[in-house]
Amino acid sequence: MTRLPTLSASSYDFEMAAVFDEIEKISEAKKSGEIVVGLQFPEGLKKHALEIASQIRKKTGAAVYISADPCFGACDLDMRLLEKCDLFFHFGHAELKQGDIENKVRFIEARSKVDISDAVSSALALLPERIIGLVTTVQHVHHLDQARLILEAAGKTVIIAEGDKRIAYPGQILGCNFSAAHSDEIDKCGALLYIGSGQFHPIGAALSSKKRVICADPFTSDVFELSDRKFLAQRSAVIGNAADAETFCIIVSTKNGQCRKTLAESLKTKAETHGKTAFILFMDLVTPDQMLSFKADAFVNTACPRLAIDDSGRYPAPVLTPQEFEIVLGERSWEDLVLDEILEGGQD
Ligand code: SF4
Structure with a gap:
């Protein structure tokens, strides 16, 4: 028999009492019919999904669906599963205080139990x-x-x-x-x-x-x-590799908390002002394989800022952040390099 990892042995608090309470409240409000609960976890917590689902089923009788797609943040709710549920628990992240978050979503932050x-x-x-x-x-x-x-x-x-x-x-x-x-x-x-x-x-x-x-x-x-020496050396190399690029593809994510279409359009305009060619690509999950068909000299990422950094070297062409793209175009100096951020009002 498969042994599921126990929640009590985990370093994180899954707040199961609060989860059961929330389901109970929805059951009372719905009065009849089965309650459908959706669960979503980041990669590091997925190993606990089956144990959490079975505890919910045993304690509340609710039907439980687990999102198996990759998930990296609260910006990335599984909207298709959410549509099918009465209540949706997103584990491992705090609510992003922005965007259209449906009222049936509960954020269980999975706080650390480790002493600091x-x-x-x-x-x-x-x-x-x-x-x-x-x-x-x-x-x-x-x-x-x-x-x-x-x-x-x-x-x-x-x-x-x-x-x-x-x-x-x-x-x-x-x-x-x-x-x-x-x-x-x-x-x-x-x-x-x-x-x-x-x-x-x-x-x-x-x-x-x-x-x-x-x-x-x-x-x-x-x-x-x-x-930050190693990091800056890596980014310097990526910028150098894009220095002679003429054709850029600008990536926009359709994920609920990452979409920056207006930024992408303004970057396209900047590229054209400098005599470059730019196209805007829309996609949900951004992976190196998806870029293979697009023969750009370089990509500019407006989706999750971590993508350009964490997966650097796995893409078929350099992937720049918006700020690095400005350096390539000569609109920003290297000394003013900062990490890309999605700040308040930065999504559209
Ligand atoms: S955009 Fe990236 S860094 Fe920001 S919340 Fe989403 S996954 Fe995390």
Whole structure:
């Protein structure tokens, strides 16, 4: 018999009591007929899908459908499954405070249960600055007050800044929105402390704030100063490879929280002003294979900003961010390179 990974052993809180309560409320409102519940998970949490579905079925009697398509963020709701459900649970991300999110969607953030105190205490050795800004992903956002207390006990002043309206919590950053790391308040900080895993978020925070960033990973207790040297070398190579491009394809995603058609149109106009040829491609999931048929010299990505960075080198031609495209056209200097962001009002 297959053993499903147990939820209690996971490092994340799936808030099953709240999930059952929400289904109960919908059942009472519907009065008759079976309740249909949809579930969607990012790749890292999909291993828990079957256990969560079977608990829901056992506890509530609801029919459960699981979205199996790739999912990378709250920008990426499975709209076709959502249409078929009375209630839809999206796990692993906070609600994006923007766009047309249907009222039958519930966001279960799957917050980390891992203690952050060792990692934050270790980070103090790398933080001589007096004023420290705190940033993190939604998985650790509920631990920011605890981090603040640790830093304040060491004599620091701590700033946890609000992001723009697309961001659910103070101090939270997304791979496409670092507004909590470059607000006016953050200007006062000597350095930022990023609590979390991975390098993409702290690189975005560093480039947008122009501050030194110390990373503290609660899962491994690793603490280190971020270096963006490798990242900048990679982007410099991509920009260099696109320097002589004449024909560009500009990618627009149809995903609910990523679509930036107006930006794509303005980039097309810029290309044409510089005597280049540009086409706009609409697609849902952006993968290197889908680009093979389009014989462009370079692509410009207006979909999830992480695509151009994370999958760099897997595409048939250089994939630029909008800001890198401006560098290629000579409209922006290399010193002004920042990560692409989808900020409040940036979707259409
Ligand atoms: S656009 Fe990309 S970085 Fe932003 S929420 Fe979606 S998946 Fe995450």
